[in-house]
Amino acid sequence: MDMGMTMTQKILAAAAGLEKVEAGQLIEANLNLVLGNDITSPVAIKEMDKFKAKGVFDKDKIALVPDHFVPNKDIKSAEHCKCVREFARKNDITNYFEVGEMGIEHALLPEKGLTVAGDVIIGADSHTCTYGALGAFSTGVGSTDMAAGMATGKAWFKVPGAIRFVLTGKPAKWVSGKDVILHIIGMIGVDGALYKSMEFVGDGIASLSMDDRFTIANMAIEAGGKNGIFPVDALAEAYIKEHSDKPYKIYQADEDAVYDAEYTIDLSALRPTVAFPHLPENTHTIDEIRQMEPIAIDQVVIGSCTNGRLDDLRTAAEVLKGRHVAKGMRCIVIPATQAIYMQAMEEGLLKTFIEAGAVVSTPTCGPCLGGYMGILAEGERCVSTTNRNFVGRMGHVSSEIYLASPAVAAESAVAGVISAPEEA
Amino acid sequence: MNAKGSVFKYGDNVDTDVIIPARYLNSSDPAELAAHCMEDIDGDFIKRVKKGDIIVAEKNFGCGSSREHAPIAIKAAGVSCVIAETFARIFYRNAINIGLPIIECPEAARGIGAGDEVEVDFDSGVITNVTKGTSFQGQAFPEFMQRIISSEGLINYINSQS
Secondary structure (H helix, E strand, O other), X not given: OOOEOOHHHHHHHHHHOOOOOOOOOEEEEEOOEEEEEOOOHHHHHHHHOOOOOOOOOOOOOEEEEOOXXXXXOOHHHHHHHHHHHHHHHHOOOOEEOOOOOOOOHHHHHHHOOOOOOOOEEEEOOHHHHHHHHHOOEEEEOOHHHHHHHHHHOEEEEEOOOEEEEEEEOOOOOOOOHHHHHHHHHXXXXXXXXXXXXXXXXXXXXXXXXHHHHHHHHHHHHHHOOOEEEOOOOHHHHHHHHHHOOOOOOOOOOOOOEOOXXXXXXXXXXXXXXXEOOOOOOOEEEHHHHHOOOOOEOOEEEEOHHHHOOHHHHHHXXXXXXXXXXXXXXXXXXXXXXXXXXXXXXXXXXXXXXXXXXXXXXXXXXXXXXXXXXXXXXXXXXXXXXXXXXXXXXOEOOXXXXXXXXHHHHHHHHHHOEOOOOOOO | OEEXXXXXXXXXXXXXXXXXXXXXXXXXXXXXXXXXXXXXXXXXXXXXXXXXXXXXXXXXXXXXXXXXXXXXXXXXXXXXXXXXXXXXXXXXXXXXXXXXXXXXXXXXXXXXXXXXXXXXXXOOOEEEEOOOOEEEEOOOOOHHHHHHHHOOOHHHHHHHHO
């Protein structure tokens, strides 16, 4: 019997010019956007020189966002950024974002309207899967794929099978998208969705803000997923219309689509969740943590492509308002884009952070990957709203990262030990 | 095409942050990256690795970041092949695209230990543990990927198509 297609398969079939695709099939798809940053683009730019055909396929469909070690952290990083800047100038790249307009790529591109429903997007950054929140197929690749994408406007894919996550109910006050995705990764493991799509469906989605959905799609890669994707509802469509004048197309999974597995998650039953070192799957709920010896911490980071958006900063400010971080605590807040930074300023959030004894930084990926702006010393512990807690990720090989939501991170900064707001 | 060398053995979920820590990503020079390869998981690796040696790991090798610097560092360190039970998908693509031979074989991942002498025949997918006198059938690449590998990378393959 002819089986239906998942939402991801329908987008890929259309981009490959095929009526029908099935899991495992190798296809060549047309790309709507190719993304790179200051770490991955220089390697891709070097590869570009090897192509017989010169130049880029479409100067409007490439986005170059220096954000990892920017503003330049050292001379070598400055050279990388210079390489990207000169390539952008030489090829007249429309969407190159200099310091002053740049932000963390996965917060910036949706905000600038460059990612819309139905798009096929590759980015030389693993968290490119973020744009699935808008009903796009987007996935992380390496620098050679980025180079080939920039030159030809195409990429090869093995059509993925899918796992379906049916979300029901409404999350409690201090439970966010971060808790949803940490719960899922804890449940299926860091390779639980290896090579597959993670398709989120169900009436629970209506109670998730766009920022929650970006956070959830963003961490699909932490379960090994090829992409994470949400249906396009009225909220997502309103977001697209507000930010973009690009044409978009809404795809829906066929009713008879086949999934490799299905999980139902009652959002109302979820609790604030923390991933312990050194894997995102090592999750514990706040209730379990409250039964343990207190876990003292040295630093808190609130930011990144996972949790540096306005909802995240509003939540952190709500927790920190009128309070002060623990003595000896370093609390680093990093709005993900200039627009978020500006809005946070206008709403008084930055004042709240500074009064609470936190520092506020210009947008950068910085500490998330141990670049700069918050490196950990030997044996230090950090509660971070970022996405990875691997060995040595944020600094010394013996340092520890606990992944959590902005609410948990902010409360932990005040308490000095891993905590959640009291009423949670 | 064949690979032969002694084995460095690792467990599950070897991530790209331990393969090449981000503090070294301000360089894209293969030799410089190789000098820090595996530094945060095995400080002795780079002192002991010889040209042709083989990495064998368990599940989800190369998970995490999309940095192509990870397979580049491994290749530039002299490693001739990575065998794992499974690979993270971006690492898998990147390795093929830059021409680092990799092969999925759960039985080999379990049946090969640190220091074993191993030989890999890429045409047949047969992995031989010379030390223990055992052999395993690895998963052969689909034809499309074999064409990329035999072109020595994605860009040469695309050039040959145009």
